[in-house]
Amino acid sequence: MPERYRMDARRAAGLCVSCGSEPTVAGRAKCERCLQEARDAAAARRARAGKLGLCDACMKRKSRKGLTRCAVCAAKYLPAQLKRERAKRTASSQGG
Ligand SMILES: [Zn+2]
Numbered sequence: 001m002p003e004r005y006r007m008d009a010r011r012a013a014g015l016c017v018s019c020g021s022e023p024t025v026a027g028r029a030k031c032e033r034c035l036q037e038a039r040d041a042a043a044a045r046r047a048r049a050g051k052l053g054l055c056d057a058c059m060k061r062k063s064r065k066g067l068t069r070c071a072v073c074a075a076k077y078l079p080a081q082l083k084r085e086r087a088k089r090t091a092s093s094q095g096g
C-alpha cells in the first residue's frame with residue numbers, strides 16, 4: 001500500500017499518522033507522544049547545530065553571525081520568520 005494512502009487512512013480514522021496506534025491531538029496529525037518526540041528531536045538538532053555554529057535548517061552551512069540559519073535558509077524561510085517575529089512583537093507591545 002502506498003505510504004500516502006496509509007497516512008490518509010490513519011488521518012481519516014483519527015489516528016496518529018506517525019505511529020498509527022494513538023488518537024491524534026486535536027487539530028494535529030499526530031498523537032501527543034509523537035508530537036513530543038518530534039519536538040525533542042528538533043530541539044536536540046537545534047542545540048547541536050548551535051554548538052557547531054551550523055545552520056539549524058540545513059545543518060550543512062555555517063549560520064550567520066547572531067543568527068541560527070545560513071544565508072540560503074534565511075532567505076528561504078524569511079517570510080515565515082518575519083511573520084513570527086511580527087506576531088511576537090505585536091503580542092508583547094499589547095502587554096503594556
Ligand atoms: Zn503517534
Ligand SMILES: [Zn+2]
Nearest residue numbers: 055058070073
Ligand atoms: Zn541552511
